[in-house]
Amino acid sequence: MTDAVNTDRWIRRLNLVQLVLAGIIIMAPTVWMVLSSFKPSFEVTAYPPTLVFTPTLDNYVELTKTTPFLSYALNSLIVTVGSTALGLLFGIPAAFAVSWTRITWPAILTLAARMAPGTLFLLPWYVMFRQVGMIGSYTALILSHAVITLPIVIWVLLPSFDGIPRSIFEAAQVDGCRVTRILWRIALPLVASGVAVAAILAFVFSWNYFLFALVLSNGDTKTLIAAAFNFIGEGSTQWGALMAAATLIALPPLVLAALVQRWLVSGLTLGAVKG
Amino acid sequence: MSDAAATITRDRQRLEMSALSAPAVIFTVAMIAFPVVYTIWLGFQTFSSTGKQSFAGLANYSKLISDYEFWHGLWITIALFVLSLVLQLVFGVWLALVLFHAKRLPGIVRSLFISPFMMPPVVAGMMWLVILDPSLGAANYILQSLGLPPSDWLASPSLVIPTIALIDSWQWTPYVALIVLGGLQSLPPSVYEAAQIDGATPFKTFPRITLPLLLPTIVTAAILRSVDLLRFFDIIYITTQGGPGNASNTLNIYGFRVGFEFFNIGYASALMLTLTAIVFGAVLAFNRLRGAVAW
Numbered sequence: 001m002t003d004a005v006n007t008d009r010w011i012r013r014l015n016l017v018q019l020v021l022a023g024i025i026i027m028a029p030t031v032w033m034v035l036s037s038f039k040p041s042f043e044v045t046a047y048p049p050t051l052v053f054t055p056t057l058d059n060y061v062e063l064t065k066t067t068p069f070l071s072y073a074l075n076s077l078i079v080t081v082g083s084t085a086l087g088l089l090f091g092i093p094a095a096f097a098v099s100w101t102r103i104t105w106p107a108i109l110t111l112a113a114r115m116a117p118g119t120l121f122l123l124p125w126y127v128m129f130r131q132v133g134m135i136g137s138y139t140a141l142i143l144s145h146a147v148i149t150l151p152i153v154i155w156v157l158l159p160s161f162d163g164i165p166r167s168i169f170e171a172a173q174v175d176g177c178r179v180t181r182i183l184w185r186i187a188l189p190l191v192a193s194g195v196a197v198a199a200i201l202a203f204v205f206s207w208n209y210f211l212f213a214l215v216l217s218n219g220d221t222k223t224l225i226a227a228a229f230n231f232i233g234e235g236s237t238q239w240g241a242l243m244a245a246a247t248l249i250a251l252p253p254l255v256l257a258a259l260v261q262r263w264l265v266s267g268l269t270l271g272a273v274k275g
Numbered sequence: 276m277s278d279a280a281a282t283i284t285r286d287r288q289r290l291e292m293s294a295l296s297a298p299a300v301i302f303t304v305a306m307i308a309f310p311v312v313y314t315i316w317l318g319f320q321t322f323s324s325t326g327k328q329s330f331a332g333l334a335n336y337s338k339l340i341s342d343y344e345f346w347h348g349l350w351i352t353i354a355l356f357v358l359s360l361v362l363q364l365v366f367g368v369w370l371a372l373v374l375f376h377a378k379r380l381p382g383i384v385r386s387l388f389i390s391p392f393m394m395p396p397v398v399a400g401m402m403w404l405v406i407l408d409p410s411l412g413a414a415n416y417i418l419q420s421l422g423l424p425p426s427d428w429l430a431s432p433s434l435v436i437p438t439i440a441l442i443d444s445w446q447w448t449p450y451v452a453l454i455v456l457g458g459l460q461s462l463p464p465s466v467y468e469a470a471q472i473d474g475a476t477p478f479k480t481f482p483r484i485t486l487p488l489l490l491p492t493i494v495t496a497a498i499l500r501s502v503d504l505l506r507f508f509d510i511i512y513i514t515t516q517g518g519p520g521n522a523s524n525t526l527n528i529y530g531f532r533v534g535f536e537f538f539n540i541g542y543a544s545a546l547m548l549t550l551t552a553i554v555f556g557a558v559l560a561f562n563r564l565r566g567a568v569a570w
Binding site: 022027033049076103106112179 | 292303395397449527548550551
């Protein structure tokens, strides 16, 4: 019997070792990025690399001085918030209708859009937006990013709406309640947490999206992600500022994702897996 | 309520429901369906250097067949896809098992595990660019202190694809692990109890019981990753732009560059439609596979 207990203990220890190992591999690069952003410039490129140093904010100061970092950040915020709002505005009623009627093709249509390579849409958009002089406009950027947010909102909300007992709606219907009223007054408050997860996921993926802004933005509307390219060009010897930029760009999605980590995986698989 | 009145109510309700999905449907048709049809049309056009376009028939597609860069790009795309997918599935299943046996997972650990795939791929690219720098990077320092030879990583034509696969696997293995963990947690415990009573050891239960039961979940994870891997863009574009030379010039990168660096919109459209067909083909094939391993 003690043998079995011993084996059990060893298996548990071995598992813990593997868990810690995986944690280190996952965390180390990010920690290195953040550390580098606080290093004095002569120490960022020191070889062998240093782990102990006097932290400084110089890289962040330099980043805001030498690049229009804050206006890029504002552009990112405008495009991300705009496309998330648009995704929610179109996605919430659509998810409700799909869940109620079981007519699923509108949801599948938006999902197909998520599966195709972005360049497929970007080519015609570029030609069309150029013809109407919309290249570089916030409108073009928000519309293109809403293509990312809409399927996320619909597919995250579908299981939430499906989870509401239909009898609640039927009772409201018998009382003569209109469908739109049922959605806003009865269904929406019941799926509030689902809406929060959908909004955060849509925000994160819109914020992180690279390709569309690369082509559709101009000097005035460039988002942080699209501008990352400039930081690399300028920062070939300025690793400190480059890592400061990387840290700041990654901060909003990481903080938001941590808030909803518990519901995140089932949301991310677009309903394919209930995590 | 009379039958006629009920029919009227049902019709009105159907109308109201259509009105609810209309904005999403109209938006998707305007932003996706119509542009895709337009791309198909663009695929039959050529654009001269002055931007004048003319009908070219199948010229773009016959060019594609004789274009060395297309076949090279296809090969690079498939190599990157297979390498990344295998790495992420193998390590993802391993990590899921480790997490499963850890029983209690505090929120902070979960947040830590999702942090790689929640950060922008562009940031992951910037970060690894610095870590993998051939002369000053931390990765080569670690290799050297272990007595191993340093590597050129992203700067090496032969290693750039495996290196990009490693970066993507760093980002997405935890995602695969969390999906598989969900599958593990939903397995009926009675199966294990029965196996245990029959005297099966963990080394026997994994390949004979756990893995077959997990296959549908693993295939689901494979589908979700395949869609991203076949149109891989961000990390390559931020780190190598398809280089060194054309060593990481995947179809998606190649199509983007043909379209937006050389402004050959017609040929780029033909390339992107071909890539899209490959992505949808892969998804359909995996879906068949999921049907075959379902239980």
